[in-house]
Amino acid sequence: MRYKSQKLAYWFFALSMLLLTLQIIYGFIMAFAHLGYDGLHAITPFNTARAVHTNLLVVWLLSGFMGAAYYIIPEEAEHEMVSVKLGFVQLISLAVVGVIAIIGYHFNYWEGRKFLEIPRPLDYLVVVNVLTFLGLILATLYKGKKRTTTSLVLTMGLVFAALLYLPGMIWFDNQTMDSFFRWWVVHLWVEGVWELIMGGILAFLLIKITGVDREVIEKWLYVIVGLTFISGVLGTGHHYYYIGTPKYWLIIGGIFSAMEPLAFLGMALFAIAMYRKGEKKHPNKIALSWTLGTAIVSFVGAGLLGLAHTLPQVNMYTHGTLVTAMHGHLAFWGAYGMIVLAIISYTLPNMTGRKLYDSNTGVLAFWLSNIGMLGMTVAFGVAGVAQVYLERKMGLDFGDVQKEIQVHFLILIICATMFTTGIGLFIYEFIRYGLPTDEALESSN
């Protein structure tokens, strides 16, 4: 750590870990409901649990991205954050908006649009919050000595993500239009601008961990984010197959979305190549595991499992089944969950001054959470494929099919328990590091 204000990141990471814990609890509520145990139906019906689960996911990832930016930007720009106080105000308001939204979901206070359930009045608070955040980041960059490609790509990702939130706030009478613009947020986030954020953080980590020349890393960063947008923007068409939109999207969406895995493949090859090339052997092996892990698992979860159902001929049958949930879990985990855990693993020793990174607990946390999540993906996948054949191909009733595939949710719960154990250990390590301190300044990066 080279600047005192970088410590701000710690608190965003702490919030992130808290929300991840809550997210998992609501995941279990849904998994048990699928298994037939819906004892909480009266207080937390499935739709409440789902809105909480997915919104907490988005907020803990955003909190992680913001923490990453508060750590990376001062270091890259070689300048303290312009205001740490405003940073704390932003942190607390983010937590408050999140808590109000989640409580609201238990009292039917929401907007029933998948992933964008936050009600309109709270949306405005989100906008103010994000503007404060961006203001701090941009002002620091502006005052800083350097504007590196890494910090530029990261900031571009954050600014576009904020802009793309806006189309999700418009009301439409027509369900098709509603859905059309919902995808400008959901798809263009995860298969577009969030990849810039991921790429920026990944480049930063690779520069620090492998010691490979910045120019080389940043050149490939441009190629990867170029591939992302060239495939991902028109790739939005893979959500416009069957929602009342014209047929040309079947061709355009099919072709361009089938190219999207290239960006993730690029990310994986890039991380591995830089790791091989690097001479510096950074002692923080756990951060290295998460960094290489995110590049590889995102390729599997987003790239390969996305490709599996992205062609219109396949998507006709899998659209809106548990196959989508299979892909959603491994993609979000690999690309965005793991990059947040990677930057946390790298920065914690630097912010707290405690080098606890050769512990077995950290290694165990990595493997348990990843193997657990892979198992969950398989469970969702088997249930989903069976659902597709029984319901969509054979024409059995939805409810009868759900009874047939119920057993897979038992497997899901077992794997989820393993995953949760891994996350529990990660958080245990997080707490063991203790609080950030100025004494950690200038210690090795």
Next chain:
Amino acid sequence: MLSKSQARLFFFGGTIVTFVIFIGLSWHSLSVEVPKKTHEENLTEQVIRGKVIWEENNCMGCHSIMGEGAYYAPELTKVVERRGEGYMKAVLMSKTPWSPRGRKMVAYGFSEEKANDLVAFFTWIGNTDLNGFPPKPDYKSTINSK
């Protein structure tokens, strides 16, 4: 070998070109095709009231519509065709949780008027042209007669 400035050009150039095409196609879709395919002329006050009820209660948190939503309860795009108005109104107006196969729906106990609004919304949705979704089961005639 590719230089960094060429890589940057690839990024900005590629982004701008695909983005312009995307905006053009979106504009064409929304202004010309979607109104026809969704029969926008049938989008009555009642249908819109139905959509508001659909959103206020986050029905999409259990069900899906046009294949979008959750995977806990049935896909509803063709529900009017599949179940008919009477069945739907019984579910919507029920004061105890509807649970045909043990899986409970929230007991909304809607008024008859609200139930009618929702039926109107589903009737409208059922008539949109979704390029063939939901697919017709291949084996329906041999296995399931209903």
